[in-house]
Amino acid sequence: MIVGLEIDGAGGDPAAWRGSEVDPRAILTGELAVRAVQRAEAAGIDFATFVDALEAPDDVPDRVSVRLDALGLAARVAPLTQRIGLLPTITVTHTEPFHVQASVATLDHISGGRGGWVADVSSSAEAAAVIGRREPASAAETWREARYVVDVSRRLWDSWEDDAIIRDASTGRYVDRDKLHYVAFESPTFSVKGPSIVPRSPQGHPITAVRVNTPEALEAAGDADLVLLPESEDLPTRLAPLVVVSVVVRPHVDGVEQLVELIAEWAAAGADGVHLRPGSLELDVPVIADELIPRLRERGLVGAADRGGSLRGRLGLGRPANRYVGSGR
Amino acid sequence: MSKQIHLAAHFPGVNNTTVWADPQAGSQIEFGSFRHLAETAERGTFDFFFLAEGLRLREVKGMIHDLDVVGRPESLTVLSALAAVTTHLGLAATVNSTFNEPYELAKRLSTLDHVSGGRAAWNVVTSWDAFTGENFRRGGYLDKADRYVRAQESLRIVRKLWDSWTEDQLVLDQAAGAFAREGAGAFADEGAHFDIRGRFGLPPSPQGRPVIIQAGDSEQGREFAASDADVIFSRHGTFQAGQTFYKDVKSRLPKYGRSEESLKIMPAVTVVVADTDDEAIEKAAYIREQQVSGPTALVLAELLWGRDLSAYDPDGPLPAEDPVVGSSVTQGRVGYNDPFPIVAEWRAQAEAHGWSLRQTVINQQNRQTFIGSPTTVAEAINHHVQADAADGFVLVPHLTPSGLDEFVDRVVPLLRDRGAFRDEYAGTTLRDHLGLQA
Numbered sequence: 001m002i003v004g005l006e007i008d009g010a011g012g013d014p015a016a017w018r019g020s021e022v023d024p025r026a027i028l029t030g031e032l033a034v035r036a037v038q039r040a041e042a043a044g045i046d047f048a049t050f051v052d053a054l055e056a057p058d059d060v061p062d063r064v065s066v067r068l069d070a071l072g073l074a075a076r077v078a079p080l081t082q083r084i085g086l087l088p089t090i091t092v093t094h095t096e097p098f099h100v101q102a103s104v105a106t107l108d109h110i111s112g113g114r115g116g117w118v119a120d121v122s123s124s125a126e127a128a129a130v131i132g133r134r135e136p137a138s139a140a141e142t143w144r145e146a147r148y149v150v151d152v153s154r155r156l157w158d159s160w161e162d163d164a165i166i167r168d169a170s171t172g173r174y175v176d177r178d179k180l181h182y183v184a185f186e187s188p189t190f191s192v193k194g195p196s197i198v199p200r201s202p203q204g205h206p207i208t209a210v211r212v213n214t215p216e217a218l219e220a221a222g223d224a225d226l227v228l229l230p231e232s233e234d235l236p237t238r239l240a241p242l243v244v245v246s247v248v249v250r251p252h253v254d255g256v257e258q259l260v261e262l263i264a265e266w267a268a269a270g271a272d273g274v275h276l277r278p279g280s281l282e283l284d285v286p287v288i289a290d291e292l293i294p295r296l297r298e299r300g301l302v303g304a305a306d307r308g309g310s311l312r313g314r315l316g317l318g319r320p321a322n323r324y325v326g327s328g329r
Numbered sequence: 330m331s332k333q334i335h336l337a338a339h340f341p342g343v344n345n346t347t348v349w350a351d352p353q354a355g356s357q358i359e360f361g362s363f364r365h366l367a368e369t370a371e372r373g374t375f376d377f378f379f380l381a382e383g384l385r386l387r388e389v390k391g392m393i394h395d396l397d398v399v400g401r402p403e404s405l406t407v408l409s410a411l412a413a414v415t416t417h418l419g420l421a422a423t424v425n426s427t428f429n430e431p432y433e434l435a436k437r438l439s440t441l442d443h444v445s446g447g448r449a450a451w452n453v454v455t456s457w458d459a460f461t462g463e464n465f466r467r468g469g470y471l472d473k474a475d476r477y478v479r480a481q482e483s484l485r486i487v488r489k490l491w492d493s494w495t496e497d498q499l500v501l502d503q504a505a506g507a508f509a510r511e512g513a514g515a516f517a518d519e520g521a522h523f524d525i526r527g528r529f530g531l532p533p534s535p536q537g538r539p540v541i542i543q544a545g546d547s548e549q550g551r552e553f554a555a556s557d558a559d560v561i562f563s564r565h566g567t568f569q570a571g572q573t574f575y576k577d578v579k580s581r582l583p584k585y586g587r588s589e590e591s592l593k594i595m596p597a598v599t600v601v602v603a604d605t606d607d608e609a610i611e612k613a614a615y616i617r618e619q620q621v622s623g624p625t626a627l628v629l630a631e632l633l634w635g636r637d638l639s640a641y642d643p644d645g646p647l648p649a650e651d652p653v654v655g656s657s658v659t660q661g662r663v664g665y666n667d668p669f670p671i672v673a674e675w676r677a678q679a680e681a682h683g684w685s686l687r688q689t690v691i692n693q694q695n696r697q698t699f700i701g702s703p704t705t706v707a708e709a710i711n712h713h714v715q716a717d718a719a720d721g722f723v724l725v726p727h728l729t730p731s732g733l734d735e736f737v738d739r740v741v742p743l744l745r746d747r748g749a750f751r752d753e754y755a756g757t758t759l760r761d762h763l764g765l766q767a
Binding site: 015017018019020022024025028029030034035054055056057059061062063064065066067068069071072073075076077078079080093094096097098099102103105106107109110111112126129130132134160165169170171172173174175176177180189190191192193194195196198199238 | 349350358359360363383385386392395396397399400402409410412414429432437441446464509511513523526527528530532599624625664677
């Protein structure tokens, strides 16, 4: 089984930040996230996701009503970890697709091939209002566009062949321009000429994940490498290369045995893994790391902790061939 | 006490000053290169580390320019990672205000300030051309005249978002269960380019506001810097031009109610250091030759002449034709408005010295700013600063990532000996290093 961990403020429980073990300032410095991801990595967890949305979190009394930009937080974590995959949530409805793909490729470069993203949309009126450029669009429209953004991102990741940088002192050429490609992409709502500004990253294509939270997202999940499926959904027959079930967990309250059984059931049902959403990072992640993962390992449900290489390698996904190789320009 | 010097490190990138063919030249992309240069700068107690931006690969005669470094990672992501491996160094990102939304910029820059403990800076640049715009939803619609209007409005709104929380709104009272006061971060703004409202989901960052850097020599650019920037990044590395620029920009500050200390003038410069002055002069000549290969000399001449010169031999004489005004043989970089006097000067110099086209380009462009022994360079830098030709410099090394090692090891100690540069960081934020009010 693949195991992922969700990073969201002090944890998924709205009151998690109030525990005496939590320094609430550490949510804002990123220290809380760094500590949780390092613990998860040491235990052998495969990837961490970072929650985000374009608009601010709900302004509700008692809740953590602030949130760091997930990409910045994941980048902050990257040099302090070595093996765990890093997938910040990035919304694509208002952000320029060219910037999105460049940022994700950059995360892959700085993490040595552990980068990815949870592609998401912004269909709320709040998100439209903070940008002030487009009317709020329906979930169907925003997800249709998101699929184009995923598509153009992959084209741009291929727009540099792996060996485009030649540094040929004899001719004075730094790059072989025949190995750089215009993507000339057109969708109903945007176009991108290309090539990317970022050379092809270690994984070729960083991992694209989609969290299924609406029927429209389920459709778009077909394009993803990794699908985060809610526990309430039935496991679809082959949706994407990898489907993991996203589970809210509080092992420091509920114990680990129940959870081991639940995960074993999902494994038997054909899920490729679980995405654990802990109630409290400070209280639950240590239990996950010290008790749950070792129990799963004993039962042969998860692999060795120190598997290295790229995130793709860790997830058992191959490195994608470049669509432009041999195409000339 | 001497006036204190400010220093910044520029990661070498997309231009022909970066010598990528040198055996010592490392990766332009791998994180290790960025880390090496940032750690060197921090060892040298520099104020900040600076990353440029590119949004479209440059073209020459309709083809991607292949002679210089091409490609780079995205700035804010690299700097957030560097925040994890440095402790004091300021982290400056060049980010375009034309192809980004103020709300997104405010959020990303505030995040960098939070996770770095107050070390973020934004170098505000503008782009309006359709060439770059082809990579973006916004396309190339923005009129050139409108670019500062949009930039100024972007900056105003970004600041408004950073200021949208009052200090007492972040409560963090765990016992009472009050994280923040309701309504914190509410904003609304309506201008020529934006009509936005909502709530900003980040409390004031350690610096209050990340540092604002601005580059630009035009009248509009100078005024924009005088009204809004904390640092101006200029091209005037020579003493005379530096003093003139310094006086001009600083004299614009009072009308915005600002003091002379509130805006630091830091030209981009190159430095060549060797054991003796003579050796440094020789080394500088060698570097210039590396920077301008025959093919690069032709491209730089094409940029000036505005025409295809591929039939010329770079080791032969200068082209006989007149330059063409307004042609665009190259895309993605600034051309010449009036090439005639420059061409005339090049011809005169080539004739006087018997220079080939390549030798002329080498000698007329790509001159290093400070050349000499460590003592000579330290004295020149200190003289520029003490005599108000600058407040400090952004150093642009010609090598990645080791290009500042020698400067930090040999010149910085001499600046410290002269009492003109810090021995250690006095504060933790970039505003502290620059001596700016929070």
